[in-house]
Amino acid sequence: MASILGSPPAFLARPPPTKPQLSCSQTPRPQQPIRPQPEPSAQPSSPPKKPHPRPKVAAESTDWIASSLTRRFGLGAGLAWVGFLAVGVVSEQIKTRLEVSRERANTKVVEKEEEVVLPNGIRYTELRVGGGASPRPGDLVVIDLQGRAEEGSSDAFVDTFGEGKRPLALVMGSRPYTKGMCEGVEYVLRSMKAGGKRRVVVPPALGFGDDGADLGAGLRIPASATLEYIVQVDKVSIAPS
Numbered sequence: 001m002a003s004i005l006g007s008p009p010a011f012l013a014r015p016p017p018t019k020p021q022l023s024c025s026q027t028p029r030p031q032q033p034i035r036p037q038p039e040p041s042a043q044p045s046s047p048p049k050k051p052h053p054r055p056k057v058a059a060e061s062t063d064w065i066a067s068s069l070t071r072r073f074g075l076g077a078g079l080a081w082v083g084f085l086a087v088g089v090v091s092e093q094i095k096t097r098l099e100v101s102r103e104r105a106n107t108k109v110v111e112k113e114e115e116v117v118l119p120n121g122i123r124y125t126e127l128r129v130g131g132g133a134s135p136r137p138g139d140l141v142v143i144d145l146q147g148r149a150e151e152g153s154s155d156a157f158v159d160t161f162g163e164g165k166r167p168l169a170l171v172m173g174s175r176p177y178t179k180g181m182c183e184g185v186e187y188v189l190r191s192m193k194a195g196g197k198r199r200v201v202v203p204p205a206l207g208f209g210d211d212g213a214d215l216g217a218g219l220r221i222p223a224s225a226t227l228e229y230i231v232q233v234d235k236v237s238i239a240p241s
Contacts, residue, residue: 106131107195121203122184130233132194137173138239141189143232144168147180150201150226157219167234179215182207185229197232 110126117123135141144167147158158180160167168178172186184202192198204210204224212223221227 103131103195120187120206122187122206123201124188125199126196127199127230128195128197128232130193130196132233133236133238134191134193135172135189135233135236136239139172140169140235140237140239141172141233142167142169142235142237143189144230144234145180145185145232146230147185148228149222150228151222155219157215157221161230161232182227184227185231188231189233192231192233194233194236197230200229200231202227202229 107128107130109128113125113127115123115125144160145158146156146161148154148156158168159165168181170178170181170186172189177183177186182202184206185200187206188198188200203226207225207227208221210224212225213221215221
């Protein structure tokens with residue numbers, strides 16, 4: 001049959017499969033190695049936000065009592081005054097109007113002045129009897145004070161009386177004394193009451209002794225000087241027991 005028909009025409013012949021030929025200019029493209037994708041690392045947790053600190057409020061310049069106590073007696077005395085205000089033990093803040101009126105009613109000007117001589121040598125004359133509380137150790141006392149040396153200069157070495165002048169603040173029993181104060185004045189304060197006023201003569205032993213004192217600004221208390229004071233108790237703040 002094949003011989004009769006002969007070989008099939010060329011266009012009907014199926015060409016053998018051939019492999020694709022690569023030219024010399026074409027090189028096989030190397031396969032890129034598959035890199036493992038890094039696992040997403042845990043994001044570091046952001047630190048907790050700190051609360052914004054509250055702005056510090058500076059102490060008002062009018063709070064002269066706390067600043068005076070801090071300068072003279074240290075931070076503890078200044079904080080004691082702040083503590084008095086915080087817990088509400090300042091006598092003027094907790095008194096009723098009736099109590100205040102009674103205190104004023106009991107404060108009386110002395111009609112007949114008489115000098116009292118104490119065993120320690122202090123002499124005082126009552127000018128006005130106070131109707132308030134008497135200071136005890138640890139109490140805060142606000143006073144007006146005028147002091148002169150009995151001999152020598154007639155100028156006052158301390159004077160808080162008068163308009164525009166600030167009283168002195170002290171904690172009973174605290175040291176050192178504020179400017180112009182002495183042991184004799186503190187001794188007399190123990191028997192006074194808020195609203196009271198006295199003229200006091202302090203001997204050298206309870207004043208500034210044999211050495212005197214230099215108060216600065218050209219003020220000096222002579223050695224062995226007897227001191228004359230006018231003492232007025234403005235406020236007594238009872239310390240918490």
